[in-house]
Amino acid sequence: MDGAPRLAVHGAGRMGARVAAMAADAGMALVAVVDRQQSGALRLPRVGSLAGLPAVDVLIDFSLPDGAVAAAHWCGAHGVPLVSGTTGLHAAQWEALEQAAAKVPVLHASNFSxxxxxxxxxxxxxxxxxxxxxxxxxxxxxxxxxxxxxxxxxxxxxxxxxxxxxxxxxxxxxxxxxxxxxxxxxxxxxxxxxxxAQDRDLFAAGALRAARWLLQQPAGFYGPDQWLGSKGP
Ligand SMILES: NC(=O)c1ccc[n+]([C@@H]2O[C@H](COP(=O)([O-])OP(=O)(O)OC[C@H]3O[C@@H](n4cnc5c(N)ncnc54)[C@H](OP(=O)(O)O)[C@@H]3O)[C@@H](O)[C@H]2O)c1
Structure with missing residues (x-):
C-alpha cells in the first residue's frame, strides 16, 4: 500500500468524532465519516450513508449494534477490513460480524484500552x-x-x-x-x-492502532488478545 491507509469512520458520535480527529496523527488518511444526520456539527468530510463512501482501506465503526451489523455487511461486500468498538450486540448481530470475517479481517474489542x-x-x-x-x-x-x-x-x-x-x-x-x-x-x-478511562482519546488511539495492525492480517475474526499480543505496526 502506497502512502497513508485510507480510513472511513462509521458513526459520528462521541467516539467517531475523536477517531476522525486523531486519524492523521495515527498516520491514516481520513476519507470520510459516515454521519447519517449530516448535521454539519463536525468539520470533517462526511457522507450520509455507507453507500456514499468512496474507496477506503479500512473502516472503523463506533455506532450502535444495528450500525455495526450494517458496517459488517458493507465491509464483507466491499472487501474492506473492519474494526468495531460498538457494544451491546446480541447473538444474531455477532453472527453478522462473523460472516464478514469469512471474507475480510474483522477486529472487535469492547474496550481499546x-x-x-x-x-x-x-x-x-x-x-x-x-x-x-x-x-x-x-x-x-x-x-x-x-x-x-x-x-x-x-x-x-x-x-x-x-x-x-x-x-x-x-x-x-x-x-x-x-x-x-x-x-x-x-x-x-x-x-x-x-x-x-480519563478521556475518549484512549479508546480512539487504540482503535486507530488496531486498524493499522488489522491491515496486515488475513480474513478472520480477531479480538484484543490477538491485536495486543502482536508487536503491531
Ligand atoms: N470499544 C471501546 O473501547 C469503546 C469505547 C467507548 C464507547 N464504545 C461504544 O461505542 C459505541 C458508540 O459510542 P459513542 O459514545 O460514540 O455513542 P454516540 O455518541 O451515541 O454515537 C453513536 C453514533 O453512531 C450513529 N449510529 C447509531 N446507529 C447507527 C446506524 N444504525 N447506522 C449508522 N450510524 C448509526 C449515531 O448516529 P445518530 O446520531 O444518527 O443516531 C451516532 O452518530 C457504543 O456502543 C459504545 O458503547 C466502545
Whole structure:
C-alpha cells in the first residue's frame, strides 16, 4: 500500500468524532465519516450513508449494534477490513460480524484500552490465587447517554473469570467516560481493582492502532488478545 491507509469512520458520535480527529496523527488518511444526520456539527468530510463512501482501506465503526451489523455487511461486500468498538450486540448481530470475517479481517474489542485489557488478562490469575472462597462482584460506571448495560467491558471482564453468575452493578452518572471495578471479598479483607478511562482519546488511539495492525492480517475474526499480543505496526 502506497502512502497513508485510507480510513472511513462509521458513526459520528462521541467516539467517531475523536477517531476522525486523531486519524492523521495515527498516520491514516481520513476519507470520510459516515454521519447519517449530516448535521454539519463536525468539520470533517462526511457522507450520509455507507453507500456514499468512496474507496477506503479500512473502516472503523463506533455506532450502535444495528450500525455495526450494517458496517459488517458493507465491509464483507466491499472487501474492506473492519474494526468495531460498538457494544451491546446480541447473538444474531455477532453472527453478522462473523460472516464478514469469512471474507475480510474483522477486529472487535469492547474496550481499546491497554490498561483495561491487562486487567482482563490478570483476573483469572487473581481468582486462582484467591480461591473459590472469594466473593467476586463487578461495577461499571458510565455517562448517562450510554445505551447498553452492563457495559461490554464489564461483560468481557466477567467472561475472563469464566463465571456468568457473577453480579455486575451498572451505574449511569453525569459524563463519566468509563470506570470499571472488580471486587474480591474474603474474610477480613477486600481486594478491589479499578480502571478509570480519563478521556475518549484512549479508546480512539487504540482503535486507530488496531486498524493499522488489522491491515496486515488475513480474513478472520480477531479480538484484543490477538491485536495486543502482536508487536503491531
Ligand atoms: N470499544 C471501546 O473501547 C469503546 C469505547 C467507548 C464507547 N464504545 C461504544 O461505542 C459505541 C458508540 O459510542 P459513542 O459514545 O460514540 O455513542 P454516540 O455518541 O451515541 O454515537 C453513536 C453514533 O453512531 C450513529 N449510529 C447509531 N446507529 C447507527 C446506524 N444504525 N447506522 C449508522 N450510524 C448509526 C449515531 O448516529 P445518530 O446520531 O444518527 O443516531 C451516532 O452518530 C457504543 O456502543 C459504545 O458503547 C466502545
Amino acid at each position: 491497554p490498561g483495561l485489557n491487562a486487567l482482563r488478562l490478570l483476573l483469572p490469575r487473581l481468582q486462582q490465587l484467591l480461591g473459590t472462597e472469594a466473593k467476586v462482584s463487578l461495577l461499571d460506571v458510565h455517562h448517562v447517554h450510554k445505551q447498553d448495560a452492563p457495559s461490554g467491558t464489564a461483560l468481557a471482564l466477567r467472561a475472563s473469570l469464566g463465571r456468568e453468575d457473577l453480579p455486575i452493578e451498572s451505574r449511569r452518572e453525569g459524563e463519566v467516560v468509563g470506570d470499571h471495578s472488580v471486587r474480591f471479598e474474603l474474610p477480613h479483607e477486600t481486594l478491589t481493582l479499578q480502571h478509570q
